Amino acid sequence: MTAKIAYDDVEVGTELPTRTFPVTRATLVRYAGASGDFNPIHWNEKFAKDVGLPDVIAHGMFTMAEAIRVVTDWTGDPGAVVEYGVRFTKPVVVPNDDRGALIEVSGKVAAKLDDNSVRVDLTATSGGQKVLGMSRAVVRLA
Amino acid sequence: MALDQSFVGRTYPPTAPYEVGREKIREFAEAVGETNPVYTDPEAAKAFGHSDVIAPPTFVFSITFRAAGEVVEDPQLGLDYSRVVHGDQKFAYSRPVRAGDRLTVTSTIEAIKSLAGNDILDVRGEVHDEAGEHVVTAWTKLVARAAEEA
Numbered sequence: 001m002t003a004k005i006a007y008d009d010v011e012v013g014t015e016l017p018t019r020t021f022p023v024t025r026a027t028l029v030r031y032a033g034a035s036g037d038f039n040p041i042h043w044n045e046k047f048a049k050d051v052g053l054p055d056v057i058a059h060g061m062f063t064m065a066e067a068i069r070v071v072t073d074w075t076g077d078p079g080a081v082v083e084y085g086v087r088f089t090k091p092v093v094v095p096n097d098d099r100g101a102l103i104e105v106s107g108k109v110a111a112k113l114d115d116n117s118v119r120v121d122l123t124a125t126s127g128g129q130k131v132l133g134m135s136r137a138v139v140r141l142a
Numbered sequence: 143m144a145l146d147q148s149f150v151g152r153t154y155p156p157t158a159p160y161e162v163g164r165e166k167i168r169e170f171a172e173a174v175g176e177t178n179p180v181y182t183d184p185e186a187a188k189a190f191g192h193s194d195v196i197a198p199p200t201f202v203f204s205i206t207f208r209a210a211g212e213v214v215e216d217p218q219l220g221l222d223y224s225r226v227v228h229g230d231q232k233f234a235y236s237r238p239v240r241a242g243d244r245l246t247v248t249s250t251i252e253a254i255k256s257l258a259g260n261d262i263l264d265v266r267g268e269v270h271d272e273a274g275e276h277v278v279t280a281w282t283k284l285v286a287r288a289a290e291e292a
Contacts, residue, residue, distance in 0.1 A: 021175065027173075027175075030172075030173045031173045031174065033169075033173070034166075034169045034170045034172070034173035034174075035170065035173070035203070035204045036204050036207075036208065037204070037207065039223075039226075041227075047224075051224055051225055051287075052287065059228075060227070060228040060231065061200055061203050061228065061231065062174065064200050064231060065174040065198060065199075065200040066174060066175070068198075068199050068200065069174075069175075069176065072178065072198075072199070073178070076190070077180065077190045077191075078178060078180060078181075078196060078198060078199055078238065079180070079190060079191075079192055079196050079237070079238040081199045081235060081238075082234070082235055083232070083233065083234045083235070084199055084200075084232070084233050084235075085230065085231065085232030085233065085281070086230065086231055086232075087229065087230045088227070088228050088229060088230065088231075091227070134230075
């Protein structure tokens with residue numbers, strides 16, 4: 001485990017670089033294939049609307065996978081992640097156009113823990129709405 | 143209709159081993175737009191002290207969710223999968239998943255609740271490698287949203 005950020009160099013409140021991740025229908029088809037989650041709410045507009053959703057929505061796990069990149073790109077080694085949890089508060093609605101949706105993620109160090117670890121709290125929004133709640137990662141630093 | 147509470151505490155037998163392949167990790171990393179070479183280049187992974195390429199932190203969900211499928215699709219439990227959305231997800235890692243791993247999952251139903259007509263199911267998946275060592279625990283909360291009144 002080789003994180004490129006040193007524990008001694010961060011403080012509570014240290015902000016991680018903010019990232020914006022695009023998601024289109026094509027992204028969702030590709031993610032469905034790679035993950036094996038073929039629930040039609042992620043690719044079939046008629047089905048999604050029939051079960052009461054506004055439109056096709058992104059896999060929550062896709063959003064979760066994007067959000068942690070703010071942490072893993074910061075630390076360098078994704079193997080340094082010790083814990084990671086989220087609550088899916090709002091779906092990321094993905095319209096059937098060329099632009100799709102954007103997921104904006106920011107993070108900051110919320111606590112310094114034992115064993116050179118820190119807790120990073122993440123904020124993820126799409127279309128101005130918070131899409132992840134209680135989004136926290138514990139990561140071991142150098 | 144509320145789900146059968148007698149399922150709480152039920153543990154399912156360990157799944158057959160899932161073999162983690164380099165190309166599957168590459169496919170997943172590309173699908174989420176990852177560019178970190180630790181997912182695709184064994185030499186880059188070794189530079190970080192890993193014995194082979196590792197998987198992105200959320201990769202293992204594909205394996206634990208498939209294991210939970212036995213629960214989700216159990217007709218006796220009666221969860222309406224077409225109305226299921228993912229509520230919460232958490233992972234606690236002993237080490238990253240890596241290429242060459244043969245992983246088994248043991249799923250346990252931790253809780254079943256009914257809230258405002260929604261059925262809520264908590265499943266814990268314990269993931270072990272071929273040597274029996276713990277790799278990661280995944281907690282999954284699934285919510286079957288109430289059907290709208292006709």
